[in-house]
Amino acid sequence: MRPNVSQWWDALRASTLTGMDGLGAYLGGEGLTLVQVRKNLSGIQVGRWSTYPFEPGKMEELGLVLPETVSAWGLESCPVSLAVSPHLAFFRQASLPRAAAENLAQVVAYELDRFLPLPADNLLYGFQVLAETETEIRLMLMAVPRDQVEMCLRLLTEATLRPVAVELAPVAAAKVFALSARPLPPSWLLLLLLDNSFELTHIQGAKVKAFAQARNLQGQDLSRAILAQVDGLAAARPQPQALGIYGRGGADFKVGPLKKHELEVIYPSHLPIPGLQPEMNLGEVLPAVGAGLSCFGPAALGVNLLPPAARAAIRLGRFSFTTMLLLVFLGLSCLWGASAFIHTRVELFRVNRQIAGLSQEAKEVEGLLKESRALAQQMESLHKIAQSPDKLGILKELTQLIPSNTWLFNLRLSKQYVNLSGMSSAASDLIPLLDKSGLLKKTEFASPIVTDANKLEHFKIKAEF
DSSP: OHHHHHHHHHHHHHHTTTTOEEEEEEEOSSEEEEEEEEEETTEEEEEEEEEEEOOTTOGGGGGTHHHHHHHHHTOTTOEEEEEEOGGGSEEEEEEEEGGGGGGHHHHHHHHHHHHSSSOGGGEEEEEEEEEEOSSEEEEEEEEEEHHHHHHHHHHHHHTTOEEEEEEEHHHHHHHHHTTOSSOOOSEEEEEEEOSSOEEEEEEETTEEEEEEEEOSOOHHHHHHHHHHHHHHHHTSSSOOOEEEEESTTTTTOOOGGGGGGTOEEEOGGGSOOTTOOTTSOHHHHHHHHHHHHGGGSOOSSSOOOSOGGGOOOOOOOOOOHHHHHHHHHHHHHHHHHHHHHHHHHHHHHHHHHHHHHHHHHHHHHHHHHHHHHHHHHHHHHHHHHHHSOOHHHHHHHHHHHSOTTEEEEEEEEOSSEEEEEEEESOGGGHHHHHHHHSSOEEEEESSOOEEOTTSOEEEEEEEEO
C-alpha cells in the first residue's frame, strides 16, 4: 500500500503545474546557450540544453536553428530570459549627490554617459542602491549593449518565444547558488573560473556589491590574481563567509590559499537541482538556468535590464482537469483535517475553562474542609477537657477531708483514677475516711506503708471516681 501511495504522490508532484516551463538563454561573445528549466512541486529541474556557436557579428545565423529547437523541445510561446556575459556588459560603481534621491532614476539616466563608455541610448541598463550617506548615494550600475541584446531577443521572439527579462550572467548564476540546500550567508562570493580567466562577484544581501574579472592569465598568475581579489573583498564588512565556484577550471582550483578567510566552499554538485550534470558547460549553463528562473516571476537578487514595456507577461502553466480535481481533493482533505484539529482545540479550551472554574470551587471546598477539621479538633479537645475531672475541686475536697496529721505531696488524676502519695502519723485511717466520704471508691494502698525515723508513715493510695 505504501509504495502505491508513494508512486501516486510522485506522479502527482511531477504532473502538478505541468506547463510551467521556462527557457534560460546565455549570450556570450561567440555563442548562445539554451537551457530548459521546469518548475513544479518537486522544485527546479533542468531539462534539455544546447549551445549554438556563431561567428562574431553574425548572430543572425541562428535565425533558422532556433525555431527548429524550440519546436523540437515543445516550448512554443514559452517565456525566455537572457543572461549576458560580462564580456559584453558593464558593472560600474558610481556615486551621486544625496540630493539626487528624489528623482534618482532620471538623474542616473542623465549621468549615465559619465560612468559608462557607451551613450545611454545604446544601452539597456539598471542600477541598485548600495549605500546612502548624508552627502552621497553609492550605486552599482549594470548595462548591456542594446544592439546585440535586441538582435538576440528578436531571434528568440521569431522562434515564438516571449522575452521576460535580461540580466547579467554572474547575477543569474548567483540565483542558482541561492538554491543551495544550506542557506547562504548575507555576504558571499561567486567565482567563475575558466582556463585563463575568472569573474569574481561579491553578493551582499540581494545586491551586487562588487565585481572583478581578468583574462589571459596562466597558472600561478591566475591563482595570485584571484587571491588578491578575494583578500580585498574579505576586508569588506560584513565579511564574506562563503564562496561558490563554477566553470571549467573550478574542479581543479586549489582553495588552500583561501582557507585563511574561512570561506565555506560551494560547488554546483551541492545544488539540489535534478538534471544539472558535471559534464555540462556549467560556465554557460548555470547562468542560463538562473535566467530561466526569471520566467517564473521576479527574483529578489539582481536587476531586470529589459524595459518594462518590452517584457512579456508571465503566465502560470495550465492545470489538467485531473490535477485540478486532485488538488481540490487534497485541499478539502487538509481543510477537513484542520477543522477537526481546530474543533478539538476549541473543545479542549472549553474543558480547560470549566476545569479552571471547578478548580476555584474545589479550592474553596478544600478550605472549608480544612476549617471544619480544625473546628472538629477543637471540639474534641473541649470534649476531652469537659470529661476530665475537676482537679481543683477534688484537691479542695481532699484538703478538707484528710486530717491535720496527714500531708499530701503528690496527686495524679486521670479520667477514672486518682493516685495519692504522702505521709501521715496514722495512714491506715485514711482508707475508711476516703471511702466514707463518697468522693472515691475502691480505695486501697498501692504499696506497703513505710515508717520513717520520725515515725511518720509514707503511703501510696489509688482509687476510682
